[in-house]
Amino acid sequence: MRLRTKAELKYSFAEPTQIIGLLHAAKSPDQLLLSEVLEVSPDTPVSVDEGLSGDRRFRACLSGEVSVAYQAEVENNARQLLPVAGRQHVWGELPVEVLPYLLPSRFCPSDQFQRFSQREFGAAGDGVARVMAILDWINRHVDYVHGVSTAESTAAHTFTVRAGVCRDFTHLGITLCRALSIPARAVSAYAFELDPPDFHAVMEVYLENDWWLIDTTRLAPVEGLVRIAHGRDAADIAFLTTDKPCQLINQTVQVERL
The missing domain is CATH 2.60.40.2250 (Immunoglobulin-like)
Structure with a gap:
């Protein structure tokens, strides 16, 4: 495109x-x-x-x-969409540059969600199945609402209030993936067909030896995203x-x- x-x-x-x-x-x-x-x-x-x-x-x-x-x-x-199946890597297989995206960060306290993530998504299947289970859970339980979060809101806040905007959806998705030992990072992007038009926050997960773009909000097609930057969370990708x-x-x- x-x-x-x-x-x-x-x-x-x-x-x-x-x-x-x-x-x-x-x-x-x-x-x-x-x-x-x-x-x-x-x-x-x-x-x-x-x-x-x-x-x-x-x-x-x-x-x-x-x-x-x-x-x-x-x-x-050349953009590839998340495959229907994909293996999650053990830590020893990951490239060294991927390792930071396993760890908690300022807006993504993944260490606080390990028990919840294992109970809710641990038995979902392979790496892709776990990621899809996380996305489905977020879209069932979190509403897209302006004004309920601030620039300081973390994934823990979004998990509590069950509402937020793209940045909040992304932080929660990253947090739950990292809690399952799936590397995940935040990506800022321009987004085709996003309504209303704005800068958009999405995420990437590392499976099958590659990074895969995902829109946690499901508001914009992945093939219509123009990548700007990536980082641990929103603190690294502010415009x-x-x-x-x-x-x-x-x-x-x-x-x-x-």
Whole structure:
């Protein structure tokens, strides 16, 4: 699927503020970047860094009222969907770079859910069957509702209130997978057919020697996701991180099929 993504963010910075932005489409084997442009107005020096995983961050020092616009065209026809069956690896088989995604993190206290996860999903079958059982449980028991969570809400909070938005669904899915020793990580993405359009949080699980994208909310097709970045949880994939407070004036996100 060939997609065009557009994002425009307008912020007010009361004083010179250092920022790290995550808007660029990632370079990854399942996603071919065809073209892109990043514009900052008023014109400001910007550096773009590419990580080993293909995630790209831009850095700048911004002040006053600033508009940041990003547009890209990507082709993701190499994207593979989660297979109907797949083996879960024992720890000794996992690549060393995958190991951090077994561990609890700031928003995903998986160590608190081991007993629950084993009881609810441990007998579901192979790795894919366990992941699907987790997704089914979340979609049966958690409602998609705005305003019941904050930027500080953890998966434990979502498990208690049984409601949240994409970030909360993703954190809960990651937490329950890790509690079963299935590596899982958070992914920020642009999402085709997401309504209303916005940045979207999804997750990846490591099974059968590969990472597989999954939309825990089931609101957007996986083949229509444009990967931006991945990390342990939302703290690693925020689209804007600043060293001083700032005010969001306006934000628009669009994804169209070409």
